[in-house]
Amino acid sequence: MPKSKIVYERSEGLSLMDNSYCPGCTHGIIHKLVAESLVELELLERTIGISSVGCSALNYDFFSCDMQQAPHGRAPAVATGIKRVRPNSIIFTYQGDGDLASIGIAEAIHAAHRSENITIVFVNNAIYGMTGGQMSPTTLLGQKTTTSPDGRTKAQGLPLRIAEMMATIPGATYVERVSVHNPQHVAKAKKALKKAFSIQKENKGFTLIEFISTCPVNWGMTPKDAVDWAVDNMIPYYPLGVFKDATVGEEK
């Protein structure tokens, strides 16, 4: 009879390489969730991830599944190609807000419109992280960035709510926004990811999970302050929840 059991350890879906993100960046938590979901659903062996451009560009080194790098914003297009050539594979793209919401918005919308059988992991931290903290489409009003030093105003447009927008597309099957600001929400986020991968496994169509993330360095805060700032400022504007679930009617 064993005297103890391991209740939490590093997921085998992550490679042995240390991730290169700044200390306290919640990218690391989201990576863990993707890896753990794939391992628990026993999909890791046939998964191909598409990494985007931005901080997450280097994540082809951090997952132990196959990975492919896509040009800026074009991860859903590359994912479409791979999924159609290898329909039995599980495809996820991992994109930030600069990549998906700005440069790659057309690819993301049309992938949903065609109801491609892929999962998009969309990490929204309201800033361009890797390039040095420029304003992105999801930057909040009044938020200071290097390209909006006095805070974003309406002249630069209002922050774009991606999950709500994608939920209006008829081809999208499952769209949910989650956050990783405390262990309870991390558990909810994992449930959402597992649901998305299960939908893809059953060939039910396009899924997108939006994560509220942080960027401590470019927001100019400590990791904990950044998490609190996201809770106080981002979640009121980007409410959490399921925005579309086309599988509900089928189950009944």
Add this chain to the structure above:
Amino acid sequence: MAKGQIFIETDRCKGCALCTFYCPVHILKLDDTQTNAKGYTPMVTFDPDKCIACGFCAIMCPDSVITVERFIKEAQK
């Protein structure tokens, strides 16, 4: 009596201190007398006997440096 223990890969820790804010029994802190292989101040447990093996620190660790082990009680055999 501790209900479990955590193992920290000290040299992978980036010292972000996120785990210290989520520990319900407040036994984690950054040890500023140490510097790890990456050059960061690593996290340590200063009162391991209080650990309840809830795993919150490990769940919130972005760098997956924490492994949580839960002891199984005699009565549960």
